Amino acid sequence: MSQNSFKSPSSARGQVFRNARYSPQKQRPQRQGRYIDPQRYVNQATAPADLIEFVPEHKFDEFGLIPELERTVTARGYITPTPIQDGTIIPTIAGRDIIGLANTGTGKTAAFVLPIIQRLKTDAQGNGVLIIAPTRELATQIDEEFRLFARGLGLYSALCVGGTNLGRQIQQLSRHPHVVIGTPGRLKDLFNQKALRLDGVGILVLDEADRMLDMGFINDIRFLLAQLPSERQSLCFSATMPSDIRRLLDTMLKDPVTVSVQTSQTSDHVEQNVIKAGSKDEKIRILEDLLRRPEFDKVLIFGQTKWSVQRLAENLVKQGFKAEAIHGNKSQPQRQRALTAFKNGQVKILVATDVAARGLDIPQVSHVINFDQPTTYEDYIHRIGRTGRAGHQGHALTFVSP
Numbered sequence: 219m220s221q222n223s224f225k226s227p228s229s230a231r232g233q234v235f236r237n238a239r240y241s242p243q244k245q246r247p248q249r250q251g252r253y254i255d256p257q258r259y260v261n262q263a264t265a266p267a268d269l270i271e272f273v274p275e276h277k278f279d280e281f282g283l284i285p286e287l288e289r290t291v292t293a294r295g296y297i298t299p300t301p302i303q304d305g306t307i308i309p310t311i312a313g314r315d316i317i318g319l320a321n322t323g324t325g326k327t328a329a330f331v332l333p334i335i336q337r338l339k340t341d342a343q344g345n346g347v348l349i350i351a352p353t354r355e356l357a358t359q360i361d362e363e364f365r366l367f368a369r370g371l372g373l374y375s376a377l378c379v380g381g382t383n384l385g386r387q388i389q390q391l392s393r394h395p396h397v398v399i400g401t402p403g404r405l406k407d408l409f410n411q412k413a414l415r416l417d418g419v420g421i422l423v424l425d426e427a428d429r430m431l432d433m434g435f436i437n438d439i440r441f442l443l444a445q446l447p448s449e450r451q452s453l454c455f456s457a458t459m460p461s462d463i464r465r466l467l468d469t470m471l472k473d474p475v476t477v478s479v480q481t482s483q484t485s486d487h488v489e490q491n492v493i494k495a496g497s498k499d500e501k502i503r504i505l506e507d508l509l510r511r512p513e514f515d516k517v518l519i520f521g522q523t524k525w526s527v528q529r530l531a532e533n534l535v536k537q538g539f540k541a542e543a544i545h546g547n548k549s550q551p552q553r554q555r556a557l558t559a560f561k562n563g564q565v566k567i568l569v570a571t572d573v574a575a576r577g578l579d580i581p582q583v584s585h586v587i588n589f590d591q592p593t594t595y596e597d598y599i600h601r602i603g604r605t606g607r608a609g610h611q612g613h614a615l616t617f618v619s620p
Contacts, residue, residue, distance in 0.1 A: 254595050259588075259616040261490040274304040281307050283332065284339050290367055291332065300325035302455075305477035307333050310453060315474040317467060318455040321603065324479065326455045327363045330423050335368050337421065338396055345420020345450075347397040350442065352429040353573055354379040354401060354550050355557060360425065361399045373397070378414070380404045381550030388413040402430065402438035409445060416445040422470075427456040427463050432596075436462060443470055457600075487606030488586075490614045501589065501617050502530075506537055508587070508615070509567065515584050516560075519569045520601050522590035530589060531569040541567035572597055580604055588616040 278296050279288060299307065302320040310316055310333035320326055334347055351357040361377045368375075376390035378400030384407075391398070391413050398405075398414065408414035422443075424430070430439060452471050456463060467474070495501040508514055521527040524545040531543035542556035542565045553573075560568040561580055568580075572592070583605040592598040598616075606612025 254591065254598070256492050256616070256618045258595060259490055259492045259598070259614075259618070261488070274299050274301070276304055276308070281332075281336075282311070283336055286371055287332070287335055287339070287367065290369065294366070296328070300329075301479035302326055302477060303329045303332075305479065306330070306453075306475070309475040310334075310451075311336050313337075313451055315451060315471040316453040316455075317459075317471065317474045317476040318453070319457070319459060319476070319478040320455070321457055321479075326425065327360055328367075330425075330453050330455065331360070331364050331367055334397070334421060334423070335364070335371065335373065338373055339371060341420075346395075346418050347421045347423070348405075348416065348419045348442075348446070349397065349399040349423040349425065350402055350405065350430070350439065351399065351425045352401065352433050352435060353426075354381055355544075355553065355573065356426060357399050357401055358550075358554060364397060364399070375399055378404045378408055379550060381553070384408075402435040402442065406438050406441055409442070416442065417447060419446050420450050422446060422450055422452045424452075424454045424456075427454050427466075428458045428460055429600075431460055431462055436466070439466070458596075488602050488612045488614050490602065490616075492616050492618045494620045495617050496620050502533065504617075505587065505589065506534075506539075508585075509534070509539055513584065515566060516563070516582055517567050517585045517587060518560075518580065518583050518601075518604050519567060519587045519589050520592070521569060521571060522593075524571060526590065527569050527571050531567075534567060534569070539567055540565040541569060543569045544573065545571045546573060572601070584613065586612070586614045588614070591616060591618065 276299060278291050278299060283291065302318055302324050306316050306318050306329045310330060316330075318326060318329060330349075337345075338347070349357075349360055351360060357377060357379050361375055364373075364375050374393070374395045375397040376387065376393075376395040376399070378387045378391075378398060380401060380403060387404070387408065388411070391408065400408075405414065409416065424439070430436065452474075454463075454467055454471065454474075493504060495504055505519075509517060519530070521530055524547045527545045528543050528547070531541045534541040542559055544553050544556045548556070556565075556568065557580075559565045569589075586602050586605045588598070588601060592601060602612070602614040605614060
């Protein structure tokens with residue numbers, strides 16, 4: 219490994235339509251993206267008790283983790299692995315390339331972080347690790363998980379994302395971290411400035427690979443892959459497998475183990491409905507009525523633009539709600555503070571653009587509300603995937619025009 223980078227509902231003013239017939243002819247088309255029939259926003263959830271219970275082949279204490287790591291795993295309450303963890307941890311520890319196909323909220327981060335730590339502590343070659351994620355928030359989440367699991371093991375990471383101080387990241391890389399976690403654009407910038415060298419990477423992880431394709435990072439990914447050694451272990455995790463990603467994986471993986479635990483396209487645990495509202499003012503009045511209900515205790519609201527998201531959050535605060543906004547005009551520290559406050563329950567409402575719709579671990583979100591409709595149905599699926607996680611039932615509401 220190079221020494222320069224790595225160490226060796228109804229309301230008073232509107233109506234919620236539950237499994238109702240809705241006339242798409244009256245719905246105005248999206249200004250961007252494809253028209254989505256509002257009936258696709260309606261779905262009766264399946265009660266968790268009605269679903270087939272997953273029976274894992276292993277328990278965490280059967281993965282052969284080093285004692286220090288096993289103690290940390292146990293202390294964090296990990297006993298029974300999720301399907302993606304059950305299927306990928308052992309072959310990853312064995313050094314196999316992996317394709318992991320799973321919906322959001324299935325424990326993918328631990329599925330690669332735990333075996334990576336195991337390999338770093340038991341592999342005499344001391345290969346460095348590069349983890350690439352599509353968004354700053356997801357990269358930060360992975361870094362936090364790595365630090366929690368690796369506590370006390372003498373392993374260090376560097377987080378390399380946009381919106382934060384470049385000089386500090388260069389300084390972190392100069393300390394030879396074992397793991398570099400970053401977004402494609404910032405990693406490419408650091409490589410071009412000769413602050414990051416990739417010729418010693420022994421383990422590569424692409425997380426949310428399909429999202430990186432959606433966000434236009436495919437050329438940056440190809441550039442970074444070209445700098446890596448051909449002899450390495452590669453892990454790719456994705457919710458879907460578009461043809462462009464499949465072609466990319468065909469060039470970078472060797473005899474991969476494929477673990478697919480995808481469920482239905484929409485979450486079986488999410489009760490989905492639409493709300494008719496004829497104007498923005500009416501939408502806001504209905505929204506405020508909903509947010510005052512006690513069952514709306516942790517709510518993620520999606521808007522279409524950075525400006526509208528910020529304005530909506532400010533209006534909610536003026537009405538006495540504890541709310542924060544997260545969007546591209548916020549600095550990374552601001553975005554992270556808002557996300558942490560929402561996760562910890564310091565605020566009950568987070569208003570966000572689609573930057574928060576994919577890959578983030580936000581526990582126990584009671585409701586997702588689409589204040590603005592998504593531009594594609596895939597975006598809708600990723601938005602509502604923030605609720606109904608880990609076997610819990612969730613709720614999703616989408617505003618539509620009458």
